[in-house]
Structures are given as structure tokens and as C-alpha cells.
Amino acid sequence: MLPLPKLTLYGFQHVLAFYAAAVIVPILLGNAMGLSGQELVYLINADLLTCGVASIIQALGVWKIGARLPLVQGVTFTAVSPMIAIGLGAGGGTAGLLVVYGAVITAGIATFLLAPFFSKLVKYFPPVVIGTVLTIIGLTLIPVGLQDAAGGSHLMGDPAYGDPKNLAYALGTLLFILAMVRVGKPFLSSLAVLLGLVGGTAVAWLLGDAHFGAVSQADWFGVSTPFHYGMPKFELLPIIAMTVVMLITMVETTGDVYAIGEITRKKVDGDTVARALRADGAATVLGGVLNSFPYVAFAENIGLVRMSKVMSRYVVVAAGVFMIVLGLLPKAGSLVAAIPHPVLGGAAISMFGMVAAVGIQILGKVDLREERNALILAVSLGAALLPTTVPSFFDRMPDDVQAVLDSGITLGGLTAITLNLFFNVFTRRRVMEIDWDDMEEPDGSAEPYIGATAR
Numbered sequence: 001m002l003p004l005p006k007l008t009l010y011g012f013q014h015v016l017a018f019y020a021a022a023v024i025v026p027i028l029l030g031n032a033m034g035l036s037g038q039e040l041v042y043l044i045n046a047d048l049l050t051c052g053v054a055s056i057i058q059a060l061g062v063w064k065i066g067a068r069l070p071l072v073q074g075v076t077f078t079a080v081s082p083m084i085a086i087g088l089g090a091g092g093g094t095a096g097l098l099v100v101y102g103a104v105i106t107a108g109i110a111t112f113l114l115a116p117f118f119s120k121l122v123k124y125f126p127p128v129v130i131g132t133v134l135t136i137i138g139l140t141l142i143p144v145g146l147q148d149a150a151g152g153s154h155l156m157g158d159p160a161y162g163d164p165k166n167l168a169y170a171l172g173t174l175l176f177i178l179a180m181v182r183v184g185k186p187f188l189s190s191l192a193v194l195l196g197l198v199g200g201t202a203v204a205w206l207l208g209d210a211h212f213g214a215v216s217q218a219d220w221f222g223v224s225t226p227f228h229y230g231m232p233k234f235e236l237l238p239i240i241a242m243t244v245v246m247l248i249t250m251v252e253t254t255g256d257v258y259a260i261g262e263i264t265r266k267k268v269d270g271d272t273v274a275r276a277l278r279a280d281g282a283a284t285v286l287g288g289v290l291n292s293f294p295y296v297a298f299a300e301n302i303g304l305v306r307m308s309k310v311m312s313r314y315v316v317v318a319a320g321v322f323m324i325v326l327g328l329l330p331k332a333g334s335l336v337a338a339i340p341h342p343v344l345g346g347a348a349i350s351m352f353g354m355v356a357a358v359g360i361q362i363l364g365k366v367d368l369r370e371e372r373n374a375l376i377l378a379v380s381l382g383a384a385l386l387p388t389t390v391p392s393f394f395d396r397m398p399d400d401v402q403a404v405l406d407s408g409i410t411l412g413g414l415t416a417i418t419l420n421l422f423f424n425v426f427t428r429r430r431v432m433e434i435d436w437d438d439m440e441e442p443d444g445s446a447e448p449y450i451g452a453t454a455r
Contacts (some may be wrong), residue, residue, distance in 0.1 A: 001314050006411050010310050011192035011318025015326070016291050016339070017351060018072055018319070022051055028422045029100075030082055033092045039328060046224035046291040047075060051325025054283030054295050055320035059278065059313040067276035067297075070305050072312045072320075074298035077407070078251070079245045083293065088239040097291075097391045103242035103286035111246045112281030116449035118250050119274035124417070124425060125254055128373045131362035132328045132416040133255040133409075135377075136300045136384040138356025143388055148345030154333040165209070166342040173200035173346030181307070193347050195303055198342035212338050223233035226293045236450050240333055242294070246284065247410045248410045251417065253280055256297040259358045261300065301393060303354030361445045372423040384412025 002010070024175055026043035035043070052297040054073035061068040086103060087096030147156075149170030173196045180192035188195070255354035257276045261268035276297060283295035305311060368374045386393050388408040397405060 001385065002310075002312055007312075007315060007318040009191060009194065010308065010312075010315040011322055013191060013308070014072055014301055014304060014316065014319035015322045016197045017347065018051075018074060018086035018192055018298060018301055019324075019326075022047060022074050022186065022323075025077065025080055027081065028166030029087065029293070034098075039094070042222075042224070042228065043291065045327050045330055046451070047287075047293065048204070048323050049224050050242075050287045050290050050292040050295070051075070052323030052327060053286065054319040055323065056317050057282065058279040058297065059316040059320065061275065063279045064275055065282055067257055067260075067272050067279065068313060069257065069264065069266065069272075069276075070132070070301075070311055070316045071256065071276065071297040072262055072301040072316055073279070073295045075241075075293045076249045076296040078247075079242070079249070079294045082241050082245050086241065089238075090235075092235075097229050098231070098233045098272065099235055099238055100293075101227075101229075101291070102234040102289045105232055105233060105285050105405060106239045106282045106295055107242035107246040107294065108286075110243050110281070111250065111284060111344065112278050114247075114250075114321045115274045115277035115281060116255075118277060119270040122273055123252065124421065125251075125258075125425070126420065126425075127362050127368075128366045128376050129416045129420050130255050130258045131359045131364075131366060132377050132380045133251065134162070134259050134299070134359030134362060135356050135411045136359070136380065136412035136416075137252065137255065137409055138303075138352050138354070138359060139381070140384055140388050140412070141299065141350060141352040142444075145345050145348030148348060150342070150345070151208050152341035152345075166188045169200055169204055169340060169342035170346035170349070171231045172203070173197070173343050175349060176200070179349055191308070191310075193307065193351065196347050197339060197343060200346065201339050204340045204343060210338055210340050215331055215338065221328060222330050223328060224290050224292075226289045226291075232288065233245070246294060248407075248413065249280065249294065250277055251413050252299075252409060253277060253297045254412050255359075255413075256299055256302060258301075258310040258362070259302050259355070261299075262358060262362060263306050299352075301351075302358065304350035306354045306358060309352065312329075376419045378414045378422060379384065379419060382414040382417040384408040387411060388414055 023044050026040065026047050030040040032042050042446070051072075051074055055071075058071050059065045059068065060066060060074050083100050083104075087100050090096040090099035094259075147166065150162045151158075151160055153167040176199055177192045177196040180195060181189050201210050226237045253276055254273050256272055258268050260266075262274070280296055284293075287293050287295055301316075363377065366373050366377075368377065385408065391406075394405045445452075
């Protein structure tokens with residue numbers, strides 16, 4: 001437990017790093033379903049409120065729910081395409097939301113109940129799978145940061161997209177963060193992302209590129225009430241689709257838990273994974289009740305933990321309190337939302353890159369001279385980059401299939417899991433695996449068979 005001033009600063013840094021990704025899902029879904037501006041603001045407030053509650057549960061732990069690790073909870077990007085398809089299939093608008101919420105609640109309950117069984121499958125997620133999934137998460141998120149650096153995806157096709165001024169804001173923010181890490185004292189270095197976001201926004205405001213007009217128009221107080229749009233509708237096919245999405249996010253959360261365990265040097269076992277997955281399930285049910293969406297441990301903030309070296313889970317609790325306040329105070333939330341996209345992009349590039357770095361760090365424990373391990377990594381990376389680099393690759397596929405294949409994280413993760421089962425689980429071939437760290441004795445003598453295990 002850190003002193004209150006440090007908890008406040010570090011917690012707020014997590015909120016700023018997380019905010020843009022937190023609100024993008026309700027924005028994308030609301031726009032696709034034709035919701036009004038007022039309804040869109042309501043979705044954002046509901047999302048932030050639920051994010052705060054879910055993050056506190058994940059970090060603090062309640063009974064057997066929550067990993068008790070510095071993990072921030074956020075709406076999963078994997079669910080965006082399926083939710084849009086479900087909502088539009090039900091007629092769009094608020095009527096479509098009711099079907100979405102029915103599927104979300106049911107999938108959350110399934111995730112909660114399946115958590116202890118899924119955690120027993122951890123033995124099928126060796127370092128080659130976990131490291132590959134985390135590297136994929138980082139590599140597929142980096143383009144999101146790059147889009148923000150160019151001005152934001154909403155500007156694509158507009159002459160302002162890629163404007164040198166936007167690139168200057170992003171590069172300036174990134175260079176400032178790097179400089180703070182390089183020459184700053186430990187305390188300032190740990191706040192590098194927060195200071196970069198504040199500094200970049202201040203410069204943009206002085207140059208007339210950061211606008212706070214929406215702050216004055218926002219309400220001071222707003223509460224998300226359960227089932228605001230009416231009672232959810234439970235339909236079989238949407239429930240099946242959302243349950244599949246949650247199964248995929250369970251793999252993502254498993255990777256995130258191992259990553260944060262690697263960073264904090266805390267041992268992660270099946271019980272830890274089960275508690276984290278129960279928190280995902282409980283948060284997803286809560287999201288459906290409070291007019292929000294499916295939740296997952298957020299990889300973006302794992303990169304921030306790595307960069308700041310602040311590993312206290314109470315910092316995430318403080319961030320959760322901030323998010324609850326933002327969810328109850330639309331005016332405060334709109335102030336944070338005023339951070340320009342290029343400034344966010346500059347910070348995001350470093351954080352998303354750090355997520356990939358954690359994956360590479362875990363892959364460093366894998367013997368990639370073994371061709372099967374190398375193929376798992378190589379083919380999974382290729383699969384993950386398909387929808388990221390060639391967005392139209394699966395356009396001729398059925399809509400239901402596209403909902404799965406259009407996510408690089410999903411496609412790459414499923415590829416890594418499948419290839420590991422094919423090469424390393426369902427095989428009779430015996431392979432000698434050597435722990436190369438144990439190959440040399442302290443006196444320099446070689447012991448060829450120390451640490452060698454047959455599988």
C-alpha cells in the first residue's frame with residue numbers, strides 16, 4: 001500500500017493510459033447501431049462505472065473472484081464485431097442492445113462457471129503459447145496507437161489524417177516519455193506516461209488543437225441504472241456467439257495473468273487463473289446489467305506496469321475509484337476525453353510495444369531451435385497479422401465466420417493453441433527438451449544432461 005499522494009498519481013496515470021481504449025468500444029457499437037448522442041454518452045458512462053468496479057474486484061479479490069494482481073479490467077475488442085452483428089440482426093438501436101445484453105449476461109455466467117475447468121487446461125498453455133499470444137496482442141495493438149498518432153481512425157480518408165502536426169504531437173509525446181525514463185529520477189520516471197499525456201495535451205491546447213468545449217456541455221452527475229433500456233432478450237444464436245467470444249477472451253486473460261506474474265515476479269498457478277477468469281465472468285454479467293459489455297484483463301495497462309515499475313495492486317484499486325467517479329461525473333469524463341488522439345497515440349506506441357516485449361521475454365525461455373516451437377510462433381504471427389495488415393482478406397467469408405477471423409488476437413491465439421496441441425500434445429514422438437540455463441555448472445564444467453526432460 002503506497003502513500004495516498006502516490007496512489008492518486010499512479011492510479012490517475014492508469015486511467016489516462018486506459019481511457020481511450022475504454023470508451024472506443026461503446027463509441028464503435030453505438031455509432032454502428034445508430035444510437036443518439038445522448039445514448040452514446042450514457043453507454044460511455046456505464047462502461048467507465050463498470051470498468052472501475054470490475055478493476056477493484058480483480059485487484060483486491062472477493063472470495064474466489066479476482067487474481068489479486070495489478071490488472072485493469074476493460075471491454076474486450078474481440079466482442080465488437082459479434083456485438084454489432086447481433087445488434088443489427090435484431091434491428092439495431094436500443095432494441096438491438098437488449099439482445100446484445102441478453103447474450104452478454106449469459107456468456108458472463110458461462111465464463112464464471114467454466115473458470116475452474118478452464119484453469120485446469122493451463123498445462124496446455126506452455127511458454128511458447130503464452131509468449132506468442134502476448135507478442136501477438138502487443139503487435140496487433142501497436143497499429144491502434146499508430147492510427148491515433150496519425151489523428152485517429154475517424155479521420156481516415158480525410159486530409160487531416162497523417163498531418164505532420166499530428167505526427168509531431170505523437171513523436172513529441174513519445175520522445176518526452178523516453179527522456180523521462182532515461183534521465184528522470186525514479187519517481188518521475190514512473191510517471192513518464194502521465195507527464196507525457198499532460199504535457200502533450202498542454203502543448204496542443206496552447207496551439208489551439210485541444211478543445212474543452214464538451215466539458216461545459218456535459219452534465220455534472222449521472223448514474224447508470226440497471227436495465228436502463230429494458231429487460232434483456234435471450235436468444236440462442238447470439239448467446240452461442242457471445243459464449244464463443246468469451247472462450248477466446250479467456251485465453252487472452254490467461255496470457256495477461258502470466259504476463260503480469262512475470263513482471264511482478266509473483267507465481268501464477270491454475271488457481272490464480274481461475275480467480276482472474278471468475279472476475280471476467282462476474283464483470284461481464286455486471287456489464288450486461290448496467291448497460292455495458294464483456295470485460296477482460298486489459299493488456300494495455302500491463303505495459304504501463306512494466307514501464308513504471310509500480311507493481312502495487314492498490315494502484316489499480318485507486319484507478320478503479322477514479323473510473324467510478326468518471327462514470328458518475330460525465331463532466332469529469334469529458335475532460336479526460338479531451339486528450340488529443342495524436343498525444344494518446346504517442347504514449348500508446350510505447351505501452352503496446354512493452355506488451356509485445358513481455359511476450360518476447362517469455363519466449364526467451366522457449367527453445368526456438370526446436371522446429372515445432374519455431375513453427376508455432378511463426379505461423380501464429382502470420383495468422384495474427386492477416387486481418388491487421390490486410391483488412392479485406394476475409395471479406396468473402398460468412399458474417400458469423402468474419403466475426404472471429406477479423407480479430408488478429410483471436411486468430412493468432414487460436415492458431416498458437418491448435419498448433420501446440422498438434423505438435424506437442426497429441427503426438428507420440430519423444431523429444432528431448434533441454435533447459436539451456438542449466439547446461440553449465442558454476443565452475444564452468446558442462447553437464448550435457450542436467451535439466452533435460454523427455455516428453
